Amino acid sequence: MNVGYGTIWFEILTAAIKFIALAIGFGMGLASILTWMERRESAMMQDRLGPNRAFLRIPIVGWRWRAWGLIHFIADALKFMTKEDFVPPGANKLLFSLGPVLAIAPAVIVSAIIPFGPTLCLGELGTPVSQLGVCARPVAMQVAHLDAGILFYFAIASLSVYGLSVGGWASANKFATLGSLRAASQMMSYEVTMGMAILGAFLVYGTLEPGAIVDRQVDFWHWGIITQPVGFLLFFTAAIAETKRTPFDLPEGEPEIVGYFVEFSGLRFGMFYLAEFLEVVFSSALIVTVFLGGWRLPATIDGLLRDLPLWAYVVIGIGVWSVKVFVFCWFQLLIRWTLPRFRPDQLMQLGWQRLLPLSIANVVVTAFVMMFVH
Amino acid sequence: MAVTVKVVDRPAGLARQTFLPAIAEGLGVTFRHFIKNWFGNTIGRRNRTEIQTIEYPEQRKKYPPRNRGLHRLMKRANGEVRCVACMMCPTVCPAHCITIVPEDAPDARIEKRPAVFEIDELRCVVCGFCVEACPCDAIRMDTGMHAWPSYKRDGGLVDMPEMLSRAAESIAVQGGVGAFWREKVKQQPQTPVDGAVSPPGAPLGPVPSSEPGSRR
Numbered sequence: 054m055n056v057g058y059g060t061i062w063f064e065i066l067t068a069a070i071k072f073i074a075l076a077i078g079f080g081m082g083l084a085s086i087l088t089w090m091e092r093r094e095s096a097m098m099q100d101r102l103g104p105n106r107a108f109l110r111i112p113i114v115g116w117r118w119r120a121w122g123l124i125h126f127i128a129d130a131l132k133f134m135t136k137e138d139f140v141p142p143g144a145n146k147l148l149f150s151l152g153p154v155l156a157i158a159p160a161v162i163v164s165a166i167i168p169f170g171p172t173l174c175l176g177e178l179g180t181p182v183s184q185l186g187v188c189a190r191p192v193a194m195q196v197a198h199l200d201a202g203i204l205f206y207f208a209i210a211s212l213s214v215y216g217l218s219v220g221g222w223a224s225a226n227k228f229a230t231l232g233s234l235r236a237a238s239q240m241m242s243y244e245v246t247m248g249m250a251i252l253g254a255f256l257v258y259g260t261l262e263p264g265a266i267v268d269r270q271v272d273f274w275h276w277g278i279i280t281q282p283v284g285f286l287l288f289f290t291a292a293i294a295e296t297k298r299t300p301f302d303l304p305e306g307e308p309e310i311v312g313y314f315v316e317f318s319g320l321r322f323g324m325f326y327l328a329e330f331l332e333v334v335f336s337s338a339l340i341v342t343v344f345l346g347g348w349r350l351p352a353t354i355d356g357l358l359r360d361l362p363l364w365a366y367v368v369i370g371i372g373v374w375s376v377k378v379f380v381f382c383w384f385q386l387l388i389r390w391t392l393p394r395f396r397p398d399q400l401m402q403l404g405w406q407r408l409l410p411l412s413i414a415n416v417v418v419t420a421f422v423m424m425f426v427h
Numbered sequence: 428m429a430v431t432v433k434v435v436d437r438p439a440g441l442a443r444q445t446f447l448p449a450i451a452e453g454l455g456v457t458f459r460h461f462i463k464n465w466f467g468n469t470i471g472r473r474n475r476t477e478i479q480t481i482e483y484p485e486q487r488k489k490y491p492p493r494n495r496g497l498h499r500l501m502k503r504a505n506g507e508v509r510c511v512a513c514m515m516c517p518t519v520c521p522a523h524c525i526t527i528v529p530e531d532a533p534d535a536r537i538e539k540r541p542a543v544f545e546i547d548e549l550r551c552v553v554c555g556f557c558v559e560a561c562p563c564d565a566i567r568m569d570t571g572m573h574a575w576p577s578y579k580r581d582g583g584l585v586d587m588p589e590m591l592s593r594a595a596e597s598i599a600v601q602g603g604v605g606a607f608w609r610e611k612v613k614q615q616p617q618t619p620v621d622g623a624v625s626p627p628g629a630p631l632g633p634v635p636s637s638e639p640g641s642r643r
Contacts, residue, residue, distance in 0.1 A: 097464040098457045102480040286447075387461065391453040 058175060058190045071196045076164045079375065083382065084330035089126040091330075091386055098390045133323035141225055141316050148223035153317065153324035156216025159209045160331035166202035167338045168264040170194030170348050170371040174363055182366045183359040194348075194367065195264050202263045203255070206339055207248055210295065214240050216328065217304075221313035232313035235397055236297060236304030242404035243294040243301075249412035250287035253419040254343050257281060263339075267347030272355075277344030283415045285344045287408055292340060294404065296332040298385060300392040301400060305329075309394075337381040341374065345381070348374035487571075495555045495568040498546050498585065499593035508587070509597060510565035512539040516557035524550035525557060541587065548574040549583030564599035 056062045089104065096103030105122035118124075140149055175190040199205050214237050221233020257280050258266045270276050278285045294301040305312035314325045341347060348370040349355065358366060395403065442448050460477065467476035481488060490496075501509045512529035528543035551574070558568050570593055574583060604611050 094461065097461045100460060100464060100477045100479055102478055102482070387454060387457055391457045392450065 067192055068196055071194070072165065075167070075169060075196060076161045079169075080161065080164055080331055080334055081327070083334050083379065084327050085126045085130065086123070087330045087333065087382060087386075088129055088326065089123055090383070091389075092125070093122060094383065094386045095390055098387070130323070133320050133326075136319035138320070139318050143225040144316070145223045145225070148219050149316075150321075152216055152220030152223055153321045153328070154216075155219055156213060157324045157328040157331065159213040159216070160328045160335065163206050163209045163335050164338070165196040166199055166205050166263050167335065167342060168193065168195040168267050168347055169338075169374045170367050172264075173367050178364045179362045181360050182363055185363065193264055194371065198264065199262065201261050203251060203261045203266075203339075203343070207244065210332075210336075211240075211244055213328070213332070216325075217313050220317065220325070224313075224316035226316050228311035229313050229315050232304055232311060232315070236313055239297065239301065239304060239397070239400060239404075240295055242401060243291040243408075246291040246404060246408045246412050247288060247295065249409065249416060250284045250291060251343065252412075252416045253281050253284040254288075256416070256419050256423055263342045263347075266343055267349060270346045270349055272352035273346070276346045281344065281415075281419070283411065284419075285340075287412045287415065288344070289340060290408060291404075292336040293385065293388065294400070296329060296336055298329075298333065299389040300394050303394060303397055303400065333382055333385055334378065337385065338374075338378050341377045341381055345377055347377075490571045492569070494571060495553045495558075496570045497548065497572040497574060497593075498551075498557075498566055498568055498590055499570050499595075500544065500587065500590045501565055501567060501597040502591070502594045504596060508540060508544075508565065508591060508594075509563050510541050510544065510561075511537055511563060512541045513562065515560040515562065516566060519556045519560040521554060521556065522550045522552045524548070544587040544590065546585050546590070547581075547583050548585055549580065564597045 056066060093103035093105070103122065104125040105119060107122060107124040107128045108117035108119045109124055110116070111118055140146060171194065172188065173192045173194060174185065174188040175192055177185060177188070197205075217233050217236045217240075221229045221231075221236070224230070254266070254277050255261055257277075258269050260266060260269075266277075273279070297304050303310065305314065314322055317325060350358070350373055358369060361369070438444060464476045464478055467478075503509050510527075511532075512527050514527060514529075517523070517525040517527055524547040526543065526545040526547075527541050529539045530542040532538060532540040553568070555568055557566050577583065
């Protein structure tokens with residue numbers, strides 16, 4: 054079995070390694086930490102302490118390592134795993150088990166097209182970046198190189214509607230069904246705006262492939278947030294509505310209204326919960342890719358790094374991308390406690406009557422500007 | 428009766444209708460609170476934050492003197508327990524959580540004393556009837572402590588040695604001072620009503636540790 058460069062086994066092996074590192078390592082890790090970070094950051098914004106008590110006992114010295122309460126995410130995971138697995142009587146057993154799976158699978162799969170670092174060049178890992186010519190054996194820091202990458206993101210993200218619809222229906226609970234109807238209608242409304250908002254970015258960059266979009270954001274003035282400010286705001290708003298975060302979280306509406314995952318407990322609820330945070334992470338990753346320059350640094354700092362060997366440049370690129378995604382997730386948590394929640398009718402009105410015309414107008418204006426510039 | 432209608436216009440101007448400047452201002456408020464609390468708390472000292480949380484059990488709020496907490500038994504001057512096993516407190520207890528097994532006391536004037544005095548703190552409704560019923564000032568609920576969590580149902584049982592560990596000497600006179608107690612009180616120097624050696628509400632005994640499963 055030849056695992057050399059160019060063979061199918063090499064592609065499969067590298068894709069598997071990248072997927073495990075990105076989706077499982079980074080995505081799941083950050084989503085789990087977000088379960089703690091949400092509580093702690095919310096507490097910091099509300100002038101109270103969050104969870105800061107769970108500790109790990111260090112064996113020999115016997116210390117209790119609290120780490121500002123970061124251990125709570127492990128405690129939460131253990132709690133979910135050890136709870137009783139309760140299936141409500143009258144629930145459709147197959148669909149009840151399938152609901153969480155259908156919720157979490159799209160959230161993990163969408164990470165496949167996110168570019169998380171500059172292209173690695175096999176065989177030339179040590180050469181400084183400024184001396185690199187055309188790469189003979191490139192390995193892109195992206196799990197799947199699809200020419201219609203962003204469409205893939207939208208296609209898979211649309212599948213997450215199935216998770217909550219199936220979960221709400223299979224619960225045999227009328228309140229859960231109503232909640233899932235709310236959630237499904239909200240998600241479908243804002244998917245249209247998301248697609249329209251990113252159409253402006255597509256016009257500016259000329260490509261739907263996320264790696265190429267990052268490559269074309271060469272300096273700060275080419276970042277998506279500068280070339281498409283209205284598109285960024287619209288896409289950001291629609292992405293928050295897609296992931297059902299506050300201020301659009303009435304479907305799950307924790308303190309006020311019964312949501313669609315009311316009958317799920319233990320690890321089934323854990324999967325819904327983790328799916329929501331995974332969507333937060335990867336929608337932040339997509340916004341960072343298209344609008345905030347991906348793994349790129351502004352051109353002046355980038356110029357200073359051009360003398361580093363390639364492996365260091367790639368590592369720094371991955372680190373920059375991670376920091377950007379983390380900061381953007383933190384920003385979404387900040388928005389949670391700043392804005393009051395929308396009513397469902399206000400939400401629908403916002404989606405269809407305000408954001409959609411604005412995004413179409415954005416596309417038209419962008420098209421005119423591009424026509425006159427070129 | 429005519430109904431007057433007042434028409435209120437929506438906020439004028441694009442800035443106010445999109446709420447974007449208001450959102451930015453709100454984000455500024457939350458951001459300021461976050462930075463102040465996170466860096467004031469985690470990295471700096473606590474008093475630079477606006478956090479109001481009291482971290483129980485390391486920090487305690489001051490309880491009022493009539494607060495009812497975990498039970499404790501009181502001692503006589505010679506160190507013996509004041510309780511004479513008269514069974515008034517298990518009789519009056521609405522939750523039936525007190526178990527007393529009496530035995531003979533060596534002193535003939537104090538005829539009985541408890542061999543077993545057990546209170547199931549999980550059943551206790553903290554009503555204080557046992558304190559009111561006791562004629563000997565033998566049981567009090569002024570410890571300011573709370574019933575401790577445990578992993579088993581009988582973790583709530585507190586027995587006599589444990590309640591005695593919080594004991595203090597009581598200066599109440601056994602059987603009372605008689606019908607003319609007001610005159611006697613006026614002649615004596617004023618002492619606090621409870622008369623206990625330590626002030627009420629202060630934690631007595633070891634401070635509970637947060638180890639899971641430890642009997643405190």
